[in-house]
Amino acid sequence: MRSDELVDCHVLVIGSGGAGVRAAIEADQYGDTVLVSKTIVGKGGCTPMAEGGYNAVLKELDSCEGHYEDTLRGGAYLNDPGLVRVLVDESPERMADLIRWGAVFDVDDLACVAQRPFGGQRFPRTCYAGDRTGHEMMTTLTERMADTGVETYQEVSIVSLLQHEGRASGAMGLDRDGEVILFRSDSTVIATGGGTRVYDISTNSSSGTGDGYALGYRAGAEVIDMEQIQFHPTGAVYPYDARGRLVTEAVRGEGGLLKNKLGERFMTCYDPERMELSTRDVVSRSIATEILEGRGTEHGGVYLDVTHLPASQVESRLPVMLEQFLKFGVDIRTEPMEVAPTAHHIMGGLRIRPDGSTTMKGLFACGEVSGGVHGANRLGGNALAETQVFGKRAGEAAGKAAVHSRDHDPAQVEAERKHLDEYFTGTSEPAGVWNKLKLSMWEGAGIFRTLPALEQTRSVILHLQSLQLRAVTAENLVECCTVRNMLTTASLIVESALLRPESRGAHVRKDISQAWTPETSPFGHTYLSTSCRGIEKVSR
Amino acid sequence: MKELTLRISRFDPKKDTAPHFENYTVNVHDGARVLHALHAVHDDCDPTLTYRYCCGTGQCGSCAVRVNGQPVLACMEEALEGITVEPLEIPVIKDLAVDLLPYINELPIICPVSTEAATMPAKDIVETMKPLRSCIGCMACVSVCPALSVSDFKGPTSMRQEMRLSLDPRDKKDRTAEAVNGGLFRCTSCQACWKVCPKEIQIPGKAIEKLREVAHFKGHTLPRHAEVAALIRETGRSVTWTEPSLLELTAEVMEPYGPVKKTVGFFVGCMYNLRLPKTALDAVEVLRRNGFRVVIPRDQICCGSPLIRTGQTEYVDTLKARNIAAFTALGIDTVVTMCAGCGSTLKHDYETPFKVIDFSELLAETGFGSPAHLGLNVTYHDPCHLARGQGVTEQPRTILRSLADITEMPSICCGSGGGVRSGFPDEAAALGQRRGDEIKKTGAEMVVTCCPFCEFHIAGHTDKPVRHLATLLLKGYREQEKSGT
The missing domain is CATH 1.10.1060.10 (Alpha-helical ferredoxin)
Incomplete structure (x- = not known):
């Protein structure tokens, strides 16, 4: 047996986005904390790419009750109400933390944090820093973390969770060279973000590969509502390689209009009351329908138009959008954007309690990798708030957890190592497998779903999982592990979609008609673990 | 899809002693960025290629590389045929991935x-x-x-x-x-x-x-910078008198040879007025030969650049007001600069009621009389405050190509600006030496530039003569005359 680098700590945090860093900052108050990041800290995950904003009740005219109701209604009442209560109650205080730590949010003339309207909310409660809100938060959080004792391992990828005596006891990682590092901890926080890169068209960064769902599931933790995939209504449509790039909801929050190729504001047909600021599931389906029915633009999207707004407003409130479109030859001050839905966020994830604990002892989760907060559709601005509220809670609970004997099971490590070694004799290129996966997911598990299409995608995933991935060198092992995680995450999405016999929020089954509304649905969460699966029944 | 060939710097410190280039031909979609070409190389040609990326949308800063020498974000820069992709000039971990963490x-x-x-x-x-x-x-x-x-x-x-x-x-x-x-x-x-x-x-x-x-x-000003500021307050000039100045050598109005094409004001700047007045005379002579009536107000003083660059700004408004008054009093609508630093300062730090234009910009814009080709092989040094400060890079080269053959060198600072030559002579010398090395590599017989600070500083670090563009152009005119007679 080769000797591995061993790192012992009280709390191990996996992931370096908004939730992971927030968890590490908190956990550090209780004991030695190690944060492991697949990327350079501050650059990975979706937080630095999050543009629009952070929902918090800050004004007297607004109320936490209002935020609570909007979130539940937007989530098609599939949310875990207890988690939503925590989210809305604590979001303002976590915003205050960011301000104490130096965040530079936009302010009004009285130096109060400025807020703008976002979809599905009855009050303008989305705080922002231009259209680089997440980047601002990430900068603040990494600065703050640098001032703590948190030790970071950067560009190290976790490939499996370690278990000892029935509890999570750390994780096994690979560094840039493919060398193994064993992290042993009393408690482990998964904050690995989302995974919509399993879809052909996605807003996610390179790290949105669903690692955390796969790691948690394989270790025995339960995931819920994995079928609930948010397709953000507005992603770029061309050039080819830029497809899916997020066009922030702030564009509509600032007054952007959606029009089809005939120049019609088609939202009048789908949600005449809320129009462009309807919830994301509704807007995405509306856009997809316009395109399917032949009213799409040349590049297969619809128009998103801000040319009626003053150029100065576009420049100061949407500078990143302006810059990105200019790079591709479109001046959004004078020309409409072309947009179409893009896979954005996984509402489902590891089942958590309000303190971030999962169904597995010693394992905590926070941020996008967890499930239950957003139900069947997430409101824009609630994800950044979630990272802070539940990042803090998970970090705190993990930090307060008891100290255990830090040990690992050599047999497990040896089995994992053997699994890695098999990649050297594999025959399938990871890139090719991923490519087939994401096309099949877009085709069969996209905005509109049917039983045959889901089953077809399931069979593609099963086939791809049977292939032996190939690593040319030790440095390429991580690519194999990542594609393996994507296959697991995709299968969780498809299996969950097959478990939910209704249309609910973002999950639309075209082949099922139902007599109930989201509020009166007889179904609760779908759940999956290595030992059980099903859908909860709700007595109304 | 389209086919694209690119050249990538490869370096594995575990195996290689130095980086080397490899050529790759890949298929990419129309509009693909450099990052997508790198993905194609990794997926289709060589999975051992190491490069860093994350958001793919210009928001995380993971993927900066040099494309044809220029730092860019790989995810935002369009992939064009024949590009060369290299790592940033930061210690390399492997191939295109550099060690960002220390910074x-x-x-x-x-x-x-x-x-x-x-x-x-x-x-x-x-x-x-x-x-x-x-x-x-x-x-x-x-x-x-x-x-x-x-x-x-x-x-x-x-x-x-x-x-x-x-x-x-x-x-x-x-x-x-x-x-x-x-x-x-x-x-x-x-x-x-x-x-x-x-x-x-x-x-x-x-x-x-x-x-x-x-x-x-807060009292952190370097003593040498404070001396310069004191001199400006005392004399209106940032350098001392050592020889007759341009203002002493010229009349306020210098008429052109032949009909007046246009009247321009001439902002001479401290260095050309007091240390290199002959070069300034050359520029005035070139302008006169090209039909310009050159008005050189007697009341002009230091532009204030040495004060602004070093943070000693309390006297700058006075300088600005006096210079603007000196030209407006004579009804000037266009002011020509020949010092890159003065030009950039007048353009960016002033709000002038007149147009400010560099000597080379003016000639390229209005056209200039053909000089004799001098048969020289020269290299051109881009002054920072002309190239990056004013965006003027092509105009001097246009003029220069009519006079000489140009061998290019990388456009980098010579080390004389920002008060560094006076404040930190060691640093200025180290950068000057690098410039000297680059000049040597070109094999040129002469260095041409458009800034007195560069001219002075580079001259100390090369054995080749360093000349202002105006001097060479005047020489071209004189040669032309000789061959004509």
Whole structure:
């Protein structure tokens, strides 16, 4: 047996986005904390790419009750109400933390944090820093973390969770060279973000590969509502390689209009009351329908138009959008954007309690990798708030957890190592497998779903999982592990979609008609673990 | 899909002693960025290629590389046929991945005043901080910074962060002192950092000069810089008299040979007035030969650049008012500069009621009489304040090509600017030496430039003659005359 680098700590945090860093900052108050990041800290995950904003009740005219109701209604009442209560109650205080730590949010003339309207909310409660809100938060959080004792391992990828005596006891990682590092901890926080890169068209960064769902599931933790995939209504449509790039909801929050190729504001047909600021599931389906029915633009999207707004407003409130479109030859001050839905966020994830604990002892989760907060559709601005509220809670609970004997099971490590070694004799290129996966997911598990299409995608995933991935060198092992995680995450999405016999929020089954509304649905969460699966029944 | 060939720098420190280039031909979609070409190389040609990326949308700063020598974000730069992709000029981990962490970890962090209060600063402060806040840590600025490469200067983005923190009432540290210790006065104000910044953060103007201003008022000014400021206050000039000045050698109005094509004002600047008046005379002569009536107001004084660059700004408004009055009193609508520093200052730091134009810009715009080709092989040194400060790079070359053959060298700072030559002669010399080495590599017989500071400084680091473009052009005219007679 080769000797591995061993790192012992009280709390191990996996992931370096908004939730992971927030968890590490908190956990550090209780004991030695190690944060492991697949990327350079501050650059990975979706937080630095999050543009629009952070929902918090800050004004007297607004109320936490209002935020609570909007979130539940937007989530098609599939949310875990207890988690939503925590989210809305604590979001303002976590915003205050960011301000104490130096965040530079936009302010009004009285130096109060400025807020703008976002979809599905009855009050303008989305705080922002231009259209680089997440980047601002990430900068603040990494600065703050640098001032703590948190030790970071950067560009190290976790490939499996370690278990000892029935509890999570750390994780096994690979560094840039493919060398193994064993992290042993009393408690482990998964904050690995989302995974919509399993879809052909996605807003996610390179790290949105669903690692955390796969790691948690394989270790025995339960995931819920994995079928609930948010397709953000507005992603770029061309050039080819830029497809899916997020066009922030702030564009509509600032007054952007959606029009089809005939120049019609088609939202009048789908949600005449809320129009462009309807919830994301509704807007995405509306856009997809316009395109399917032949009213799409040349590049297969619809128009998103801000040319009626003053150029100065576009420049100061949407500078990143302006810059990105200019790079591709479109001046959004004078020309409409072309947009179409893009896979954005996984509402489902590891089942958590309000303190971030999962169904597995010693394992905590926070941020996008967890499930239950957003139900069947997430409101824009609630994800950044979630990272802070539940990042803090998970970090705190993990930090307060008891100290255990830090040990690992050599047999497990040896089995994992053997699994890695098999990649050297594999025959399938990871890139090719991923490519087939994401096309099949877009085709069969996209905005509109049917039983045959889901089953077809399931069979593609099963086939791809049977292939032996190939690593040319030790440095390429991580690519194999990542594609393996994507296959697991995709299968969780498809299996969950097959478990939910209704249309609910973002999950639309075209082949099922139902007599109930989201509020009166007889179904609760779908759940999956290595030992059980099903859908909860709700007595109304 | 289209086929694309690109050249990539490969380097594995475990196996290689030095980087080498490999050529790859890949298929990419129309409109593909450099990053997508790298993906194609990795997926279809060589899975061992190492490069870093993350967001793919220009927001995380992971993927900065040099394309044809220029730092860019691979995810935003279009992939074009025949490009060369290299790592940033930062220690390489492998292939295109460089070690960003030492620079990221060195960035100053906020030191909050209170853990109790959670109040945002006022709107005007927020609006001033915001542009300094959009840094994505790609370290393109670090890659191109000349000062950082030869001194212990903490670098452009570190200074950006010091400025951002100094503006924030929530921060309790003395950022000015920290910036001074971090090499605030080591920046040559070459402008390279913000020209490569994907977020176009104007670090020299919006951070370094502003911090220097605060540092000045807190008593951190370098003695040599204070001497220059005293001289300007006393004499209106940043250098001392050693020989008859241009103003003494010329009349206020110099008529052209032949009909008047246009009347222009001539801003001579301290160096050309007092140290290199013969070069200035050459420029005046060239203008007269091209039909310009050259008006040289007697009341013009130092433009203030040495004060602005070093943060000693209290006297600058007086200089501005006097210079503007000197030209407007004579009804001038166009002012020609021949010093890159003066030109950039008049264009950016002044609000002039007249147009300011560089000597080479004017001639390229209006056309110029053909000189004789001198049969020389020369190299052209881009003055920072002309190339990056004013965006003037092609015009001098257009003129120069009519006179000589040009062998190009990389456009980098010679080390004379920003008060560094007087403040830190060692740093200036190290950069000057690099320039000398580049000049040697070109094999040129002569160096041509358009800035007196560059001219003076480079001359100390090369055995080749260094001339202003005007001098060479006048020589071309004289040769033309000779061959004509």
